[in-house]
Amino acid sequence: GNSVTQMEGPVTLSEEAFLTINCTYTATGYPSLFWYVQYPGEGLQLLLKATKADDKGSNKGFEATYRKETTSFHLEKGSVQVSDSAVYFCALSPPSGGSYIPTFGRGTSLIVHP
């Protein structure tokens, strides 16, 4: 079956530090890959996505590249802010033609200190 593995948190950084949150996946075919973010007291919201190999998703200074050869979709940001403190979820949805129900990772909490 499909699965998503994220690095354990929490990740604690100082403001303006570089961020990497690792995500690897297991799936048949070519799934679509996503990062969702959950701010305190809110639901999840889509941060970025990539639908095919070598695609780079980007939004709000965050980036992630779909790497088929390493089955990875690591999230990066060059300079984090306190307002980026949240829980980040990596997810995949299967390719067309099968079950469309997405699979989520366990989430990685990010804490950014001033």
Place this chain on the structure above:
Amino acid sequence: ETGVTQTPRHLVMGMTNKKSLKCEQHLGHNAMYWYKQSAKKPLELMFVYSLEERVENNSVPSRFSPECPNSSHLFLHLHTLQPEDSALYLCASSQAGPLSGANVLTFGAGSRLTVL
């Protein structure tokens, strides 16, 4: 109103109570989902409805009963819950189907449930 709206945002109930959580989406989506989010646990998929038909039921106890009267509304009826059912219940919707490709979910803000 746009997006996915969940009510109530907070609910406290006793183990013998009956209550319902409501979810409404104004996005024209054809699939709706219930997830349970507990502290220090992965997100748990509970139910999925596609075109008002239940397509997924992840071994959820019968004290949770979903209802999807139309493609815009989803309910979770709660009956005789246990303290371990205390969690954040998230509703989501998407435009989904076997040919839809990337299935992006839009989530509501959640209903925080406390069972005493």
